[in-house]
Amino acid sequence: MRIAAAWIGGLAAWMGALSLVLWLWGGDELAPALLTGAAVALALIALYAALVSELPAARRLPESSLPTVAIVFGLAMMVNGLAFGLFLILIGAEVVALGVAGLVLQLIGERRAGG
Numbered sequence: 001m002r003i004a005a006a007w008i009g010g011l012a013a014w015m016g017a018l019s020l021v022l023w024l025w026g027g028d029e030l031a032p033a034l035l036t037g038a039a040v041a042l043a044l045i046a047l048y049a050a051l052v053s054e055l056p057a058a059r060r061l062p063e064s065s066l067p068t069v070a071i072v073f074g075l076a077m078m079v080n081g082l083a084f085g086l087f088l089i090l091i092g093a094e095v096v097a098l099g100v101a102g103l104v105l106q107l108i109g110e111r112r113a114g115g
Contacts, residue, residue, distance in 0.1 A: 003064060005050035012042035067102030070095055 016039040022032035077092030 002049060005046045008042055008049060009046035012039050012046055015039035015042060065103070065106060067099045067106055070099030070102060072099075074099055 015035055019032050019035035019039055022035060026032055074092045074095030074097075077095060078089050079092075081087070081089030081092055
């Protein structure tokens with residue numbers, strides 16, 4: 001099973017569980033219907049990602065990379081800092097800088113390993 005299909009399938013399961021909670025204890029029908037539709041769409045995307053054949057290509061980065069996640073979280077913190085204050089923008093900038101440094105180290109390691 002491909003790692004992308006597993007992640008998307010996990011997100012679909014999580015959204016399905018949340019929609020089940022909304023169906024059971026929510027008074028409105030619109031929100032759980034929308035969440036159920038999104039969960040079903042994600043499940044179909046995960047199924048497609050698991051079944052499609054991918055041509056092997058030379059990759060410089062591994063399939064999963066922690067520094068890219070750190071960069072995204074840092075950017076999200078910086079955007080939230082627009083509402084909550086300068087301190088959060090600065091913390092987010094530090095997280096982005098650490099993520100970029102990790103990505104550079106990862107690229108250097110991949111080049112050394114690749115030749």
